[in-house]
Amino acid sequence: MPQFHHNIIKICTALGSTIIILLFIQACSFEKLEGATKAYAQDIPDANYKLPVTITDSVDTLHKKKEIQVDSLLNKLSLREKIGQLFFVRAQGYFQNVNDEDYRELASLIKQYHVGGIVFFKGSVYGQAVLTNQLQEISGLPLWITQDMEFGAAMRVEGTTRLPPAMGIAATQNPDYAYLAGRITAQEAKALGVHQVFAPVLDVNNNPRNPVINVRSFSGKPDTVALYGQRFMEGIQSQNIIATGKHFPGHGDTDTDSHYALPVINHDYERLEEVELVPFKKMIDSGIQSIMSAHIAFPNISDNPNLPGTLDPSILRRILVDSLNFKGLIATDGLEMRGISAHFSPGEAVIRSLKAGADMMLLSLDEISAIQEVERAVERGILTENRINRSVRKILKKKKQAGLFEQRKIDINQLNIAISNPENREIANEISRKSLTLLKNERGMLPIQPNRYSRILLLSVTDNDNEERGAALAYEMRKYHPAVRHRVFHRNISAEDRQDIIQSAQWANLIIIGSHVYINSSGGHHFDAAQRRLIHSLPDGTPKGVITFGNPYAVGDLPNARFHLLAWQGSDLQLRNTAPALFGASNIGGRLPIEIPGSYGINRGLSLPQTTIRFGDPQSAGLSSDSLYKIDTIMHDAIFDSTFPGGVVTVVKDGVVAYQKGFGYETYEKHNPVNKSDIYDLASLTKVTATTPAMMKLIDEGKINLDDKVSSYFPEFNKGKKQDITIRHLLLHTSGLPAYRVYVDKLKSRSAIVEAIKNEPLINEPGTTYEYSDLGFILMGEIVEKVTGKRLDRYMRDTFYSPMGMNSTYFNPRDVGQWVSNRIPPTEIDTIYRQKTIRAEAHDERAYYMDGVAGHAGLFSSGSDLAAYTQMLLNGGTYGGQQYLSPAIINSFTRKQSEYVNRGLGFDRKDEDSSSAGSLTSEKTFGHTGFTGTSFWVDPEHDLTIIILTNRVYPYRSYGRNISKIRAAVANAVITSVID
Template identity: 70%
Template sequence: MQLQQFYRHQQGFFFMLVITFITQACTFSAKSNSPNIPVLQAAEQEKALGEIRSSEKVLPQQDPFEDVSVDVLLDEMTLREKIGQLFFIRANGHFKNVGDESYRQLASKIKHYKVGGIVFFKGSIYGQTVLTNRLQTISDTPLWITQDMEFGAAMRVEETTRLTPAMGIAATQNPDYAYLAGKVTAREADALGVHQIFAPVLDVNNNPRNPVINVRSFSGNPDTVALYGQQFMKGVQSEGIVSTAKHFPGHGDTDTDSHHSLPVINHDYERLQSVELLPFKKVIDEGIESVMSAHIAFPRISSNPRLPGTLDPSILNRILVDSLNFDGLIVTDGLEMRGISAHYSPGEAVVMALKAGADMMLLSLDEITAIQEVERAVERGNITEERIDRSVRKILAKKKEAGLFQSRQTDIDLLNFRVNSPENRQIADEISRKSLTLLKNNNDIIPLRPNEYPRVLVVSVTDTDNDEKGAALAEEMRTYHPAVRHRVFYRGISAREKQNILQQARWADLIVIGAHMYINASGNNQFNSSQRRLLHQLPSQTPKALVTFGNPYAVGDLPDADVQLLAWDGSEHQLKNTAPALFGASAIGGRLPIDIPGEYAMNEGLSLPQTTVRFDKPESVNFWADSLYKVDRIMHEAIYDSTFPGGVVTVLKDGVVAYQKGFGYETYQKLNPVHTNDVYDLASLTKIMATTTAMMKLVDEGKIRLDDKVSAYFPEFSAGLKSGVTIRHLLLHTSGLPPFRIYIDKLKTRRALVEAVKNEPLIYEPGATYKYSDLGFILMGEIVREVTGMRLDNYLQRTFYQPLGMNNTRFNPLEAGETFAKRIPPTEKDTIYRHKTVRAQAHDERAYYMDGVAGHAGLFSSGSDIAIFTQMLLNKGSYGGKQYLAPKTIELFTKRQSELVNRGYGFDRKDEEGESTAGTLASEEAFGHTGFTGTSFWVDPQRDLAIIILTNRTYPYRSYGRNISKIRAKVADAVISSIIE
């Protein structure tokens, strides 16, 4: 046959490779002495090789791009071959050895019964693609590959991009997301060798008890379903993939699952026109290429009241084809479903579907029997060959349009670039976050503040046997909260485990209930009686947040929950994108696309802005991830050059920690690698994150004024030049105090050191010269104590660090325990004063002898905590919904305030001339500070950016790491140059 000849030269090389591989594998097995490796018997080997060789074709010289007419192809087919083209058979896309029984059955149906294509179910990326290519080589006619991909390729294929279900997409109130979802889905389908996807669902979900549609539908409003369905379809078809609208004429208003029995909808045609049919009409007018039928009876519009729509000419021919003018592919829903297979034999169902108007027969319960019965039906005159030709012609035309008669093999190398790409994941993550819909938020529990709810219990409730359900939610929540515990109420849970949940509930300050029930049609309740009983036993006085992961109607079961949040899906992807929103790390703005009877009306929802830092990928805030690897190289080279033994770089942009990595080791012995949550001695960053911050707060409150005389606090400043020193001078380093004094040869108590600083004479007139001075900040630390009645560390802990959730920021970290202290790399081998390796104690000797708490040094923190601090500054003093500092105060302190030097109050600013540790690319608005131990942060408000570097460059001795300034500048420039402007 012409079609067979057309492919011979393309397939020969592939089969030679397969034969060589199998021959070598079998030879190896035959020689193996291991009893654990099964060996193919010689006869079986020959049989397997024979089956492959039988598929080879002798190739004449022929142009592979010669146009093949559909009519010619059709004329050359026997009746049996034509009938085979109507059938699309089930396959799992996992690796299959050619000797596997499942593969042999699949290959037999393709080779001997000439089926038209495949409906892939569960599989893996490479397993499905390799299997597709192999099956394509053994089929005379190219196979048409189809797959359900309602929420992306991940609905069936592992490790592909997971998308939020349709209802969640509609909750975003942005139809562009439907287009992007369709485009991402089609892009990955194409890479996998799939030609047609069964999506979008155009059913109008107007029945809360619907057991099969639910969040698969965009909305309970037909116009919304139409709009989002059109956009999804356009996204799919923009990539050259066939989109299939389903389930015609509408599966939304039923409380019966057609997988198990035959649903009946008793609406008349007028009602169908205004609701169920409207979305289908819209997408047909916009050029949808395929429609899938529903196994539902419509007695008021059909002459046969018990006939499923798939088999009913009144539904498909009269309404879909004649009334709606659809001339594309009509696809049956799975013919194995009990709504069909319980009432009709395999062949009878196909004949009836053909007569009704269907073209593609999916998932017959018995394809071989069905093909034989359809052939007999033609011979007996029950159906004409012309009718079969009409559908086969459509199928072949689609195959030709897709270029399958020129090339049917999928390029496996493209999988590396097109499947689960950063771009695809970024779109999926954004849709996921935007879909979250907050219906209730009593007492403003969301965003969660760890200081208000220090102990959180997550209880995941599921009707499956999965005893780890919801673990990803709790794990991600721990990124934002140090004390989150997780328990699962799963099917088969023991009485002891139930008691443990109740015990943990008594421990918690807040209980987050994750409802992981997808659809439950047993009644109005979504939780079963056992689940409801336990939920009602939870402590009534403890606030509760209900998050539904799949079934929005579950909120009706816990009407007294303080928080009700809809997250639409229980996938790990959705869980990870829900957790940040609970803490204000991403905005919440979704709106309800359905009515929840007795609870909420369509379009209800509360909006919350992003108010805290989120941890996310570089692409989410327009970084070139590949470009950011320049930072990796800079840090590795610096470690190699012994600038420091290790460090952590944290990059914050647009409210997102988009890059955070640990490099090297705690010491040059290279025994303990650096981790991103390591805590470093900040040295002079203390001046900003402690003393300057405290002074800003006190200025805000009117308790301190910048022009207050220091003499108002210390009588030692009442005479001479010192009488002119103000708070402003101390903040600008223009007080006249010397840079520092080494008092600790003799003075080794806090009181003695403070008294020495108070009595230190000035070396120049106040305001006349800039001299960076630790002494001025030591004095300001004491002024904070005078004004507040609290030591600097206690004041900051209570006013800033604890409410901000900066749990890794503190003076005297040894007081936090050994576990905390072990996260702190050593700063120096002190051979002069302490005669030991300094670790988890202030590196600065004066701060150490001042009980570890001083205004100039002694603070410890992590990259994540400093990200919170810098985000508070970028937010103009606000974080987590709380205003810590007035915007005008932030602006005042961070802008240039001296003619002598480009500095703010306390803050350093980018040098206007010469080299700057902020790099060459930072804007002129950039402000920050550095620390002697090798720490720094720079904030660029123009780019909503902060770059944080923590190292212990003073280890083993402070004479090391002199190159640190250049490294800071290089990292800053690498980060800024990686931004997609």
């Protein structure tokens, strides 16, 4: 019995466990294995035997395995085992029962034919990880796991981080993004137990009719491919994962798909050296560890004119190994592809690949037959065993370097930490946004202004039968525009659906065509006849734009479109990040890495800045999710304490709505949960969201002056001390007017209330005392109407709300329609004046009896709309590319202007001692609060807005007295979350 077993028995004896000893001795009767596998089994117990956990722990702690010596191990392998190590077989990374036919065939290849590794195709995170561990457990030698991950692990594995394709990364003009993409790919590959990634693609895509490479290539320029390929490779290999450059010597200038036939490239070596080989030389000089061959014939540089490069010594040995001095692993492209399998038997393909210089035989059409043929070739002297040894030695060295002889299994418990974490997702989103490339923008169509194009049809044109194509784009667009219809023209569309598309096109005043048309195996990249007929049937007079989600060359089919935008890929990642750019919510700055013949030259691209808010997540705005989630606890505790039945918190940082959540219910009956898009009665926020910006605008335009006498608008003020009152006094609450009067006990009309205010006696001398007054703001609302000829609600909708896309901001929302009023929680049960539950009508009695429109109250809005409004203030008065207010007027109104209190003109400011803006916001913070439980605070130093909307006066206004502390606690949680 080996000394190893004696040691275990000693351990068991010390533990006093006779039963465990007997079980261990029985289990040590391993089935004899062939060749070196038998010797290796002394270190690795048979996979069918499961050691008790306590014993396993003792073995791992007390037994140190001998370091594997590759040459010694190689010498102990049988010829069959050596040949098996060269083969890498297909597997799907989903759950499989051990009795499933696919699993049994895979297990047989591993146990009986000793294959060297796996090429995983589609799968899920846990499915692939569990299957990997199972396969590693039944294999004598550790398996080498490989996978295509050109645009991240998500190319194959559901639930992982998806990245833009190579051409999209190059469009960012930032090589660091290539490094980050490679690093993310490798991090998630490692967590999944993958040791070698088949990426990056180093082909130079200089043929528009290339049916297989296209956006998989970084560029049509060799130097660009080399630069971005190098950075991607460095990102992968920074995680000790092997990168594989493909497809040597270059697959970019073909118009035949090697999956279906053998492409032929007739270039000479001089041309190859100037273009196709440039990236490969760069990668080899930079230390890439693996190269994949191409199934392409090169008759003008080969001694074997009709032989695919994979099987051609002129390509692999003479150029790759001898000329370029590559010493790493050479992998074949899939040997099942018709460029190989249509001309060579499985065994002959492997034999020729080995003779050409390849090491890793990927995806043979018939591994068993191929292994047998290779074994027979060695026996007959067609191949030497030394040639087999050379490749097997390389593979075993990689396995040793990866530590697989010590630990071959995956830690399943780490998957939900390493895979698709927030940091990786945010980097992917950032690259995706930066990749967008605008080639044409006639008449400034982008960014889309909702008041200019009020009805949008998104028409997704696809060359398959996916009826959901483009759905994620439509969903995101509706965050920025209320009227977006989405229709899909797919391969099996019915006549009724076709007619519905035509009717929707007639309804729209803007049509956006989302092209999900991909290049096909014949090299065609144009819309087909049916697609062209549909597009030509769209109304001529309706402006159209085109977005390509795959093949960038497709824009050439629609030259008359007003805009051409390249988004590179039809993944949800790209769709989600395209929508904000359409509306100015993220900048556009990509540049074209290829030439689109007859349309656009290389490096073409227009730039548009971000001008509106974007809906994102905390990471995208530099906020810590963990810290920010303190808000959830604060809000839930406030609801439990009956401060309010529910509410919405919105946080805007750096132009990004980084946090927005609805909490609780509309009422304490808990029938209707609050949605983050709910609309609330703003109460006194009306003062700074309607009346104050109206006055700012009119002052900017010179139509009103801060020092205008109120008497110039109301003759009733042209007497006594009232004649000294100015607009400035009204804004600062120093007019001398009282805070409010009930009035509505007797006065129940707009004219009567305004008349009473005009005749209201002063309680203080103007300019001497601060007295927060609703009455002064009611008067200013009337002044706006006198100056503009429009009532305050109409003036604000025409001047601010509609052009800014604030489609949830209204006075009298009940009159707008149920799509607005149904989103409004009840405000209060009124037992004094209206004797009913107040909902979708002004809570403030004076505003209600003034037809719902007053300068001090009556406005309703949502968190998203207030985010847009406050961001306009932070932007210095611009939003969506339009200047609404001057930076000077915003600075004047928001800085301290009162000698009595820390207030601006109209706006409140953070108190020096205590404030509902919290203790951590900056001294420049300004905003306002509303009696119904609403507030917003804007911190210019942090480029930050905190918006809280609640109905804290429900069911009665005596409720919710603790609201100020909740506001402060939320503000402090937000500031704490800001990452330096």
